[in-house]
Amino acid sequence: MTNVIALAKIGKHVFSEDPNDYIFHSSYNTFKIVLEGTKSITLAAATANQTFTQAHGLGFIPLVDAFAKRTAASQVFKPNGIDVELWGAKLGMTGDVTFNYVQADDTNVIFNFDNDNASARDVNIRYFCLEGVGA
Amino acid sequence: MANAILVARPGYNALTDTNPDHFALYADQAVDYILIKESARGYASVPAGGSLNIAHGLGYVPFCLAFVEASAGVWRKVFSTAIDGSVWSFEVNDTNLVLKGANKLFWYHIFYDNIT
Numbered sequence: 231m232t233n234v235i236a237l238a239k240i241g242k243h244v245f246s247e248d249p250n251d252y253i254f255h256s257s258y259n260t261f262k263i264v265l266e267g268t269k270s271i272t273l274a275a276a277t278a279n280q281t282f283t284q285a286h287g288l289g290f291i292p293l294v295d296a297f298a299k300r301t302a303a304s305q306v307f308k309p310n311g312i313d314v315e316l317w318g319a320k321l322g323m324t325g326d327v328t329f330n331y332v333q334a335d336d337t338n339v340i341f342n343f344d345n346d347n348a349s350a351r352d353v354n355i356r357y358f359c360l361e362g363v364g365a
Numbered sequence: 366m367a368n369a370i371l372v373a374r375p376g377y378n379a380l381t382d383t384n385p386d387h388f389a390l391y392a393d394q395a396v397d398y399i400l401i402k403e404s405a406r407g408y409a410s411v412p413a414g415g416s417l418n419i420a421h422g423l424g425y426v427p428f429c430l431a432f433v434e435a436s437a438g439v440w441r442k443v444f445s446t447a448i449d450g451s452v453w454s455f456e457v458n459d460t461n462l463v464l465k466g467a468n469k470l471f472w473y474h475i476f477y478d479n480i481t
Contacts, residue, residue, distance in 0.1 A: 237370060237392045239399070249402050249477035253392045258402035258477060261430075291440055293432050293472070310444040333441035340439070363432065363440050363472050364408065 232257075264292065265359040270301075272352050273327065273345035280345065283338040284357065292359035294339050296332040301352040327351055334359070369393035401428060402477045408470060415452065415467040420460060421475045428476040429462050431455040433469050440472065 235256040238244040242251035249258055269284045286292060299306045300313055307313045313327040326347035333340045339359065345351050370392045373379035377387040385391050391398045404421065411417045421427055433453045435441040443453045443466075453466035455473070459481075464471045 237390075239397045240394065249404075250479050252399075252402065253397055254390055254400050255402060258404075260400040261403060261474065261476070291438065293430070293440065293442070295442055308444075309442060331435075331441050333435055333439050335439045 262361050263358050264288065264361065267357055269341070269355045269357065270352070271341070271343075271355065272350050273343055275345065275348055275350045278344040278346075279330070280343050282341045282343075284341075285337060286334065286339050286359050288359060288362075289336070290362040290365075291336050292334050292339075292362055294332050294334045294357060294359055296329075296339070296341060296355055296357040298327075298329045298341075298343075298353050298355050300327060301354060327353065332357065367394035399478070403474060404477045405475045406473065408472055409464055411464050411466050411469050411471060413467050415465055417464045417471075418461040419464065419473065419475075421457075421462055423475075423477065423479075424459060425479045426457055426459050426481045428478040428480045429455065429457045430474045430476075431462070431464060432472045433466055434471075443471075 236244050237253045238246060238251055239253055249255065265286060265288060271282045273280055297306050297308055303313065307329055309329045309332045311329050312325040314325045316324045326345060328344040330342040330344060339357050341355060370390065371379040371388060372390040373382060373388050385398050404427065409417055409419060431443045432440045433443050443455055445456060446454050453469060455465060456463045462473060462475055
């Protein structure tokens with residue numbers, strides 16, 4: 231038997247052959263967050279395609295993910311998502327701020343938003359840099 | 366405290382801290398803070414047809430991540446059908462990770478973790 235370090239989930243056997251039964255198993259890579267941070271931005275009123283950058287200092291191109299929240303709201307929204315402010319069966323969903331995408335190059339994490347509101351919007355972002363592309 | 370194996374991140378006390386964000390590994394007899402476990406990763410070039418199946422061989426729907434080279438040296442996280450009108454997306458079923466985006470280079474991760 232190959233030597234392993236394994237921690238099974240509650241109620242599961244540590245000799246299980248199903249990877250889903252483990253919290254941790256040394257035979258399987260666990261995905262790493264190498265950097266996390268926050269950034270506060272102000273979206274200009276009634277403007278689409280607003281781009282913001284944050285230097286990551288990693289020296290490689292990280293895989294990235296991010297979450298956004300307007301300072302005046304409680305809900306969090308993700309890239310490819312809208313900050314839903316009102317919803318209902320007849321109303322559908324409405325929101326003024328769209329988080330279009332998060333991406334990265336070898337220098338910066340890059341965030342892109344639309345703001346359809348007639349007022350500027352303050353937004354806080356929490357971002358995560360994961361392992362590198364091609365690593 | 367119940368029996369536990371705890372590995373705290375630098376600057377945090379494993380004996381007193383209870384915030385799971387402060388641990389590289391947290392396992393006790395009360396909660397399962399699961400670390401996702403990777404099955405496969407790699408590059409994939411989606412052809413002009415706009416879709417590429419990557420067989421994962423797991424027999425269930427696994428958790429996956431996908432990223433696309435949006436422009437040279439710039440990598441964007443992709444989701445299901447994009448609201449910004451771009452055609453880069455992915456979906457996963459119990460047989461394949463399906464990458465969508467004509468003539469684009471993707472980087473993907475397939476995990477063992479069953480999401481259904």
